[in-house]
Amino acid sequence: MRVLPSLMAASLGLVLSACQPAQTPAASNAGDAAATPAPVAAAADGGGDGAGNQTLYRCGDLDARATFNGEDAATVVIGGRSFAMSSERAASGAKYGDGKGNSFWTRGSDDALLSLKGEADRECSAVEATEGDGSAGNAAFRATGNEPGWLAVVDGDTPGLQVDVDYGERRFTVAKPTEGADGWVGKAADGTDIKLSFQRTTCQDGMSGETFEAKAMLAVGTRQYHGCGNFGGK
Structure with missing residues (x-):
């Protein structure tokens, strides 16, 4: 009569052993499914780069076209001169400078201050809305x-x-x-x-x-x- 429990234990072990390999592919498939969205997210991040937002400003006797690339960089074109600027610390608004004494500091959506090395500062007003x-x-x-x-x-x-x-x-x-x-x-x-x-x-x-x-x-x-x-x- 003691043989029966042993046979039952052995049979149960065989059943569990047979079931174990079937679980491994399932776990692998689940891992693959969880990893699938990663390339999609990367593509979405890559698509976030744009050409930038352009605004035309009247700065005293000069017209300046500013192209803002997010909050980190701006390119300011004045006649034949082009200034590539990066973000600088400012108490308010957004300030950009090229490290050579030239800066462009926006104050609200329509006003800005243009500072060119060796020249007096110029107050600027956006004119894109009217002249555009x-x-x-x-x-x-x-x-x-x-x-x-x-x-x-x-x-x-x-x-x-x-x-x-x-x-x-x-x-x-x-x-x-x-x-x-x-x-x-x-x-x-x-x-x-x-x-x-x-x-x-x-x-x-x-x-x-x-x-x-x-x-x-x-x-x-x-x-x-x-x-x-x-x-x-x-």
């Missing part, structure tokens, strides 16, 4: 372009042809431009030849994505600028 609007309003024609930024307005608030080029660093006025079938031409007060021409075909701004009524080309002396334009009420 391509509407010509009551002007006869309004055209704008990028890199470098330029703006030309025919018979706007001031009669004649008003031209700002190189982010506002150079400005010209043609008091009485000659109007032709495809644009306006004349001389600025300093004798510089100015010509603003258009082609009536759909034009899309490469930076804002806004659609305009016409392609535009501005010639200031021998320098040419390309962009888009709209016709207004005049």
Whole structure:
């Protein structure tokens, strides 16, 4: 009669031994399933890098285009000068500097302070919201372009042809431009030849994505600028 318990124990051992290998693949599959999301998360992190947010500021007598790459870096372009800056400690707002005496300090969403080595500080105000609007309003024609930024307005608030080029660093006025079938031409007060021409075909701004009524080309002396334009009420 004592043989039965021994046989039962042996049988139970064989059953448990047979079941054990079946559990091992299950545990392995569970581990694989838990590891699967890791590559997805990495891809999501990699996709977080963007081209940055750009804002145009009027800083005293200069126009500055600031490109913010998150909170750690910014690139400030002023005419032909470009400053690559990194975040610096500030009591408020966000301050960026290049370690060479140049800095750009934002104060709220619209104001900033531009400090260039050897020059007086300049208070800045964001103008992207107003000048970025391509509407010509009551002007006869309004055209704008990028890199470098330029703006030309025919018979706007001031009669004649008003031209700002190189982010506002150079400005010209043609008091009485000659109007032709495809644009306006004349001389600025300093004798510089100015010509603003258009082609009536759909034009899309490469930076804002806004659609305009016409392609535009501005010639200031021998320098040419390309962009888009709209016709207004005049």
